Amino acid sequence: MAKWVYFFGRQACDGNASLRNLLGGKGANLAEMATLGLPVPPGFTITTEVCNYYYDNNHSYPGALKSEVEAALTKIEAETGRKFTDADNPMLLSVRSGARASMPGMMDTVLNLGLNDASVVGLAAASGDARFAYDSYRRFIQMYGDVVLGVSHGLFEDVLEEVKLSNGLFQDTELTAEQLASLTESYKQIVINETGAPFPQDPVEQLWGAVGAVFASWMNNRAITYRRLNEIPAAWGTAVNVQAMVFGNMGADCATGVAFTRNPSTGENLFYGEFLVNAQGEDVVAGIRTPLPLTKAARLAGGAGEVSLEEEMPEVFAQLDAVREKLERHYGDMQDLEFTVEKHKLYMLQTRSGKRTAEAALRIAVEMADEGLITKSEAVGRINPESLDQLLHPTLDPDAQRVCLGRGLPASPGAASGTIALTADVAEARAGRGESVILVRVETSPEDIHGMHAAAGILTARGGMTSHAAVVARGMGRPCVSGAGEVRIDVASGKVFIGDTELKDGDMITIDGGVGEIYQGEIAKIQPRLSGAFEELMGWADSLRRMKVRTNAETPADARMAREFGAEGIGLCRTEHMFFDSDRIVTMREMIMASDSAGRQAALDRLLPMQRQDFIELFEIMSGLPVTIRLLDPPLHEFLPHSDTELEDVAKASGISIETARQRALRIKESNPMLGHRGCRLAVTYPEICAMQARAIFEAAVHVAKSSAAPIPEVMIPLAATAAEISICRKIIDEVAADVFATAGQDVSYMVGTMIELPRAAVCADQLAVEAEFFSFGTNDLTQTALGISRDDASNFMHAYQEAEIYEIDPFVSIDVDGVGQLVQMGADKGRAVRGDIKLGICGEHGGDPKSVVFCETVGLDYVSCSPFRVPIARLAAAQASLKTD
Amino acid sequence: MAKWVYFFGRQACDGNASLRNLLGGKGANLAEMATLGLPVPPGFTITTEVCNYYYDNNHSYPGALKSEVEAALTKIEAETGRKFTDADNPMLLSVRSGARASMPGMMDTVLNLGLNDASVVGLAAASGDARFAYDSYRRFIQMYGDVVLGVSHGLFEDVLEEVKLSNGLFQDTELTAEQLASLTESYKQIVINETGAPFPQDPVEQLWGAVGAVFASWMNNRAITYRRLNEIPAAWGTAVNVQAMVFGNMGADCATGVAFTRNPSTGENLFYGEFLVNAQGEDVVAGIRTPLPLTKAARLAGGAGEVSLEEEMPEVFAQLDAVREKLERHYGDMQDLEFTVEKHKLYMLQTRSGKRTAEAALRIAVEMADEGLITKSEAVGRINPESLDQLLHPTLDPDAQRVCLGRGLPASPGAASGTIALTADVAEARAGRGESVILVRVETSPEDIHGMHAAAGILTARGGMTSHAAVVARGMGRPCVSGAGEVRIDVASGKVFIGDTELKDGDMITIDGGVGEIYQGEIAKIQPRLSGAFEELMGWADSLRRMKVRTNAETPADARMAREFGAEGIGLCRTEHMFFDSDRIVTMREMIMASDSAGRQAALDRLLPMQRQDFIELFEIMSGLPVTIRLLDPPLHEFLPHSDTELEDVAKASGISIETARQRALRIKESNPMLGHRGCRLAVTYPEICAMQARAIFEAAVHVAKSSAAPIPEVMIPLAATAAEISICRKIIDEVAADVFATAGQDVSYMVGTMIELPRAAVCADQLAVEAEFFSFGTNDLTQTALGISRDDASNFMHAYQEAEIYEIDPFVSIDVDGVGQLVQMGADKGRAVRGDIKLGICGEHGGDPKSVVFCETVGLDYVSCSPFRVPIARLAAAQASLKTD
Numbered sequence A, B: 001m002a003k004w005v006y007f008f009g010r011q012a013c014d015g016n017a018s019l020r021n022l023l024g025g026k027g028a029n030l031a032e033m034a035t036l037g038l039p040v041p042p043g044f045t046i047t048t049e050v051c052n053y054y055y056d057n058n059h060s061y062p063g064a065l066k067s068e069v070e071a072a073l074t075k076i077e078a079e080t081g082r083k084f085t086d087a088d089n090p091m092l093l094s095v096r097s098g099a100r101a102s103m104p105g106m107m108d109t110v111l112n113l114g115l116n117d118a119s120v121v122g123l124a125a126a127s128g129d130a131r132f133a134y135d136s137y138r139r140f141i142q143m144y145g146d147v148v149l150g151v152s153h154g155l156f157e158d159v160l161e162e163v164k165l166s167n168g169l170f171q172d173t174e175l176t177a178e179q180l181a182s183l184t185e186s187y188k189q190i191v192i193n194e195t196g197a198p199f200p201q202d203p204v205e206q207l208w209g210a211v212g213a214v215f216a217s218w219m220n221n222r223a224i225t226y227r228r229l230n231e232i233p234a235a236w237g238t239a240v241n242v243q244a245m246v247f248g249n250m251g252a253d254c255a256t257g258v259a260f261t262r263n264p265s266t267g268e269n270l271f272y273g274e275f276l277v278n279a280q281g282e283d284v285v286a287g288i289r290t291p292l293p294l295t296k297a298a299r300l301a302g303g304a305g306e307v308s309l310e311e312e313m314p315e316v317f318a319q320l321d322a323v324r325e326k327l328e329r330h331y332g333d334m335q336d337l338e339f340t341v342e343k344h345k346l347y348m349l350q351t352r353s354g355k356r357t358a359e360a361a362l363r364i365a366v367e368m369a370d371e372g373l374i375t376k377s378e379a380v381g382r383i384n385p386e387s388l389d390q391l392l393h394p395t396l397d398p399d400a401q402r403v404c405l406g407r408g409l410p411a412s413p414g415a416a417s418g419t420i421a422l423t424a425d426v427a428e429a430r431a432g433r434g435e436s437v438i439l440v441r442v443e444t445s446p447e448d449i450h451g452m453h454a455a456a457g458i459l460t461a462r463g464g465m466t467s468h469a470a471v472v473a474r475g476m477g478r479p480c481v482s483g484a485g486e487v488r489i490d491v492a493s494g495k496v497f498i499g500d501t502e503l504k505d506g507d508m509i510t511i512d513g514g515v516g517e518i519y520q521g522e523i524a525k526i527q528p529r530l531s532g533a534f535e536e537l538m539g540w541a542d543s544l545r546r547m548k549v550r551t552n553a554e555t556p557a558d559a560r561m562a563r564e565f566g567a568e569g570i571g572l573c574r575t576e577h578m579f580f581d582s583d584r585i586v587t588m589r590e591m592i593m594a595s596d597s598a599g600r601q602a603a604l605d606r607l608l609p610m611q612r613q614d615f616i617e618l619f620e621i622m623s624g625l626p627v628t629i630r631l632l633d634p635p636l637h638e639f640l641p642h643s644d645t646e647l648e649d650v651a652k653a654s655g656i657s658i659e660t661a662r663q664r665a666l667r668i669k670e671s672n673p674m675l676g677h678r679g680c681r682l683a684v685t686y687p688e689i690c691a692m693q694a695r696a697i698f699e700a701a702v703h704v705a706k707s708s709a710a711p712i713p714e715v716m717i718p719l720a721a722t723a724a725e726i727s728i729c730r731k732i733i734d735e736v737a738a739d740v741f742a743t744a745g746q747d748v749s750y751m752v753g754t755m756i757e758l759p760r761a762a763v764c765a766d767q768l769a770v771e772a773e774f775f776s777f778g779t780n781d782l783t784q785t786a787l788g789i790s791r792d793d794a795s796n797f798m799h800a801y802q803e804a805e806i807y808e809i810d811p812f813v814s815i816d817v818d819g820v821g822q823l824v825q826m827g828a829d830k831g832r833a834v835r836g837d838i839k840l841g842i843c844g845e846h847g848g849d850p851k852s853v854v855f856c857e858t859v860g861l862d863y864v865s866c867s868p869f870r871v872p873i874a875r876l877a878a879a880q881a882s883l884k885t886d
Helices: A017-035 A048-056 A065-080 A119-127 A130-148 A153-166 A177-195 A203-217 A221-230 A281-286 A296-302 A314-331 A358-370 A376-382 A385-391 A424-432 A446-454 A468-476 A532-544 A556-564 A575-579 A582-593 A597-621 A644-654 A658-668 A680-685 A687-707 A723-744 A759-763 A765-771 A779-787 A795-803 A817-834 A850-859 A868-885 B017-035 B048-056 B065-080 B119-127 B130-148 B153-166 B177-195 B203-217 B221-230 B281-286 B296-302 B314-331 B358-371 B376-382 B385-391 B424-432 B446-454 B468-476 B532-544 B556-564 B575-579 B582-593 B597-621 B644-654 B658-668 B680-685 B687-707 B723-744 B759-763 B779-787 B795-803 B817-834 B850-859 B868-885
Strands: A005-008 A043-046 A093-099 A109-113 A238-244 A255-260 A272-277 A335-342 A345-353 A404-407 A409-412 A415-421 A437-441 A457-460 A480-482 A487-490 A495-498 A501-504 A508-512 A517-520 A548-552 A570-574 A626-630 A712-717 A751-756 A774-777 A839-842 A863-866 B005-008 B043-046 B093-099 B109-113 B238-244 B255-260 B272-277 B335-342 B345-353 B404-407 B409-412 B415-421 B437-441 B457-460 B480-482 B487-490 B495-498 B501-504 B508-512 B517-520 B548-552 B570-574 B626-630 B712-717 B751-756 B774-777 B839-842 B863-866
Touching: A005 A017, A005 A065, A017 A043, A017 A048, A017 A093, A017 A238, A017 A314, A017 A345, A043 A065, A043 A093, A048 A203, A048 A238, A065 A238, A093 A203, A109 A130, A109 A203, A109 A281, A119 A130, A130 A153, A130 A177, A130 A203, A153 A177, A203 A238, A221 A446, A255 A281, A255 A314, A272 A281, A314 A335, A314 A345, A358 A376, A358 A385, A358 A532, A376 A532, A376 A868, A385 A850, A385 A868, A409 A457, A409 A468, A415 A424, A415 A457, A424 A437, A424 A446, A437 A446, A437 A487, A437 A508, A446 A468, A457 A468, A457 A508, A468 A480, A480 A508, A532 A868, A548 A556, A548 A868, A556 A597, A556 A868, A570 A575, A570 A863, A575 A582, A575 A597, A582 A597, A582 A644, A582 A658, A597 A626, A597 A687, A644 A658, A680 A687, A680 A723, A680 B795, A687 A712, A687 A723, A712 A723, A712 A774, A723 A751, A723 A765, A751 A759, A751 A765, A751 A817, A759 A765, A759 A779, A759 A817, A759 B779, A759 B817, A765 A774, A765 A817, A774 A817, A779 A817, A779 B759, A779 B779, A795 B680, A817 A839, A817 A850, A817 B759, A839 A850, A850 A868, A863 A868, B005 B017, B005 B065, B017 B043, B017 B048, B017 B093, B017 B238, B017 B314, B017 B345, B043 B065, B043 B093, B048 B203, B048 B238, B065 B238, B093 B203, B109 B130, B109 B203, B109 B281, B119 B130, B130 B153, B130 B177, B130 B203, B153 B177, B203 B238, B221 B446, B255 B281, B255 B314, B272 B281, B314 B335, B314 B345, B358 B376, B358 B385, B358 B532, B376 B532, B376 B868, B385 B850, B385 B868, B409 B457, B409 B468, B415 B424, B415 B457, B424 B437, B424 B446, B437 B446, B437 B487, B437 B508, B446 B468, B457 B468, B457 B508, B468 B480, B480 B508, B532 B868, B548 B556, B548 B868, B556 B597, B556 B868, B570 B575, B570 B863, B575 B582, B575 B597, B582 B597, B582 B644, B582 B658, B597 B626, B597 B687, B644 B658, B680 B687, B680 B723, B687 B712, B687 B723, B712 B723, B712 B774, B723 B751, B751 B759, B751 B817, B759 B779, B759 B817, B774 B817, B779 B817, B817 B839, B817 B850, B839 B850, B850 B868, B863 B868
Parallel strands: A415 A437, A437 A457, A457 A480, A548 A570, A548 A863, A570 A626, A626 A712, A712 A751, A751 A774, A774 A839, A839 A863, B415 B437, B437 B457, B457 B480, B548 B570, B548 B863, B570 B626, B626 B712, B712 B751, B751 B774, B774 B839, B839 B863
Antiparallel strands: A005 A043, A043 A238, A093 A109, A093 A238, A255 A272, A255 A335, A335 A345, A404 A517, A409 A480, A415 A508, A487 A495, A495 A501, A508 A517, B005 B043, B043 B238, B093 B109, B093 B238, B255 B272, B255 B335, B335 B345, B404 B517, B409 B480, B415 B508, B487 B495, B495 B501, B508 B517
């Protein structure tokens, strides 16, 4: 029989950290901490299986759940010595959601559950603190009203503000017990007005209401969006954690806080966190009051004149520091902790693997490996390859002029420029049009996730380093400045004031999330220097990976950068990109619009020396390394003149009339250029183009080989579907090579191969491999043809497709393993069956996507190739892929 | 050790008919006839393997060939009692090419080989007929000069014409021995002038020259073109037949002729043929003199007042008639014979399966089966399904007004209208632009093949029923009128005179190849009535085939015609075709340009009754049969307004400004519409379109089911790549069906399935089959995506691709078995693995292509679907496919 409820407490623990899938992260770790003997208030977890039961059975619960919950409650009562339904000395509960992965989009927490008009009096009596009791009750009504009953929290806050104003008060803590008691009456009235029913007084009814709200929140829009963005399956479900309350708001000897065992921003091995005296947990996270630092060192470094936990409650701090040590050693990872101090006694409410910046992740992983806490392989496995992208993002050019408008907290590193957007929707809309935007908000909430995702950077007026904005921005790798108090926002008029400066919606600003500063206009940026930890970890990764990593590059600048990032050759040099320069495009157009072979040849003769020079530069940079050069690929019509002026230029250069030029251009135009006269079809119909390119390649190779290590040209025939196409092109290439080598009196070894980018090529790869010495899977085009989706036209339906979960991930971002992946596997298998030593690689965008890199490892490709900035990501992903498939 | 030379004669025969691949058709049948004891002059065949050796070894021969030829020559000499190199009584030879399949594009024949200045004297003496000797010599010099030495035959003919003119002669036969002797001198001078060398006098040198010319002709352009058109592999090679000469030109007791064992035009079981007295074989075929009929009956039926072989040489005729009987019974097929009568003695020079019209093929097959010569299965196997196309072609409307310009021979049945084209190149060029052309020539030759193929019909001024023009036109199924003596052609001025009428290049004429008449202008045509033989054979075919045959149709007219042609349901009803009517297109445009769901729904509500009525009509015609209805498939932009007027109409109907309409139209436009927002992507993004179509289908089905047998709607989801797409559409369809059936109080059984037209759908067919009850392979789009070729854009390179033999056959005409076929096989296998009873069909153009139908049988599809006119072809092809895979 299924067990639906897992108890945890001092006496016994049903669960532990390994039951994460069943208990959610929060529940599993509470059980683990209790087992470790840490001070955890007793409680129980309702499993994720109940969530699935709930959705599979029309929002109902398993029959046995009720009695299991009752039994667990009895155990809590036994440990705490109080009764849940006892009006005189009530045991209060917290109810919190807790999925397998952290889900900020869900209902988080209801605290102080169990209070009602009777027990609040009992609590006041039992604690001897009426103020505390009514503060707890008004918090409970607001939280429960908001998250369980669906009453807008703004309504409660308005009344609270009103009461403070009419009493001339500034802080919530200044309210008296009477004022708070009166507030609870107003709050209950709000509930009646909004819901048509009185606030529930029965603790058991309250409990089941909160449990149902947690399960319901699993399917709210924010949670669905968050899951989509983070690729979390709906089937995982959430657990519900019910736990005896402890109180950080019982007076000045109470506190609540959050902590990271190391600095989540830099990774430095220093205890790091914030707390508030006389507060409950949500006060810290919500950013309503600005919290205080944990340690004295942090206080001094922050320059703030206030106090730290270390100084304020030294014994509690010492306990907490011991917990930090114990948990980090136990979990072997940096932890994110929640704690509450009730009358000088420490309680641990949560531990989990802490979110961190990419920089911090690197440093933590490397240092933990150096400290012997984890192995080097574990360190390599710890880093999300995608996160390296952040480290490679530009920072502000120190020499650039700048006008600093104001300061906030350095919440997420990196610099970004963009136009001010005041709502998430506006940010998303403008970003969708290709605009770079900075989302500027008083504070952010889970409703803003889509706007944060779309924005280049985030700026908030309120909230600390662990505020929603800061945590989410770091997770997404978006630069963020939070808690910038000088920022005032008037959404209605679209105005933003930063200090004395008046800006408006749409104005350009720059933020630097590394230092927490805001600047006017756009500021020049420079490439980041990479830390020693980066180099060290990448070295470990390189020693672990099987696949080589090459780059897609055709300019010397890109090729050089890629080598600096560790590229081991070029996997895709798109020669057509070399023809778009203004000094070449006219000649290129002459070539494609020539009416005969002689006209084409004349233009090609002029293109040859330019193309040769291109290759000389690339070969020098890639001296001794393989360079895969793809022959001219795109439909000729991409080169067609766009304007009348351009048409005139070509007509003049070709010595034909404008009308003739126009006619020829029209003839080249295609209905579906993606499926048109392109790729090796150009070489078959115009062999002189192929011959010119081969000549440029081999003449350049011979030239470079005379002075340095010879490159290894891999001449790649694009868009082949048949062995015959490769054979025809190959003959031209081999003949040119022989001719060039004979003239130069020097051979350079080279290969001829093909892209596998058509489904026919994949299923007939055994035939193609007879002619091709290597395959490079061109998964961009293979995705387009296998799925029948033009990337250029997908925008009209791809959004709906992702909403409908037809493709889990955009198949142009991460390889569609079931479909395109199957074709790749088939191509690789069939290729190897015919030519055992065939070299296999991938050169689509997928080559730099970590998920796809894992797939490439399972297929056993020899290398992946990606854009220069993605090279480190691919190196790390390849290492992790090796580890996974070991 | 390989045997290179196969002797045949009275004494011994190395070969027989089964060695066709090695000996070619001609050589194998000569050996077979000799074995049967028929009067065949002795000779030998140099095998096709020598041809391959020749091309594999730089145009050289196997070492043993020379001695084997010498040995075979010795045997011929022994049988004939004459010596090849004996100047006094020479044994002359014919040298003829002979491939596995008949190849009019190759060198055909050199006769009288062995003659030289000395032996011509000996021949004159030995035969006692100097005129015959010199006639043979001048023929030999011309033929050898033309086909072996490459001297234009026109040069010889000019001299011949000159001699006749200057002597006031009209017929070649009127030339005296002296005139012919003088002609040989002129001919030899022509050879010296043209080749720079004297005409070879050594018989052995002549023989090897001719053998080499046969092998060389295998790779001439005509032969290559012919092979491409007829899908004959170059690797088959040709054999060379060397045979003792017999002479039809030795005087009035000599003759030469060709015969068909049955009428090749109608199939009637009557001996049919032509001959010329005192002539050599090429005189009949070349059409220089108009030949005489074989039989008295034919002479009387033809209305010609001349003589027949039956009357002229009754004993020879009786022998020939016996040969006819024997050969037809032996081969079990209608034979095409060549014979020569030398001094009243009959010699058989060739037998082969006779080319025939489609009508004749049907009648012969059916009658031979009825006569017990062959089985019904053999009869079904005998008919080329493609040839049925001819029978289904229109003939002239008997009621149509017509102006008959002239008459010729009814060389190939069928009627055609087109513009006059005077050269093959012009015919091809104009046909390439979509124009219907009639190729009008004095006579045709193998150089004209491409023009004949391109033309809708062929008209020649000279040549009989067995002339090149007639034979080739029948083979191609082109209507042909040959030997129309009233036709005069002035290529230089582009004028054509038919009787008194002056026409010019580009004027429209009509020919009726069934009666041999030429008409002015274009004349209305009607559908053919199909003969009893057709019905009988199709009945046999139906009883033999496993696959069902459906039709692609969406109009009542097409659906009705298809049922008459035997369609067993509709395999593809393209619903979008129903929206292009002028009264519907505006509403359709309103729908696609609506800015929201409500606007779309309003337009759809108006489209619903129209669409329902469409389906009611189709369902009534297809009562009781399956009707596969494909949901809206094409990219919306196909429906966009083209002109400003159309844009105005839509704007007005939608109540939006023209500018807004233009903007929306622009947004819908796509870069690669083939890979764009189409197919089920429309249903996913605009579910209301899918719902409307489903409603129209089910309401129509319920309506029809009330009064007649219910149709079986098979709702087909286009362009699916994933199971999720099918599941989403299926849900809509099932819900609408349930609603319609509930309202009507009546259920109609239906299926929901999908097209497999994307490579991903094929490789993931196991996933799709979970949702789809049937698959219909849409091989048009599957070919486009698998090969990455847009049919609309292929013209820029497809010609070059076929020239280069990259695709053996246009993959849009006949399925690319290696690539697309593999995907179809995969889709079928994976579909059946998951759903054992899944219904499988094909609905691309390939469904009506016999080769592709054979492929479908091997995959085990349940049905093929094709255009109405192709239904009989598919029925026959399916039967043959069943026979082949038995």
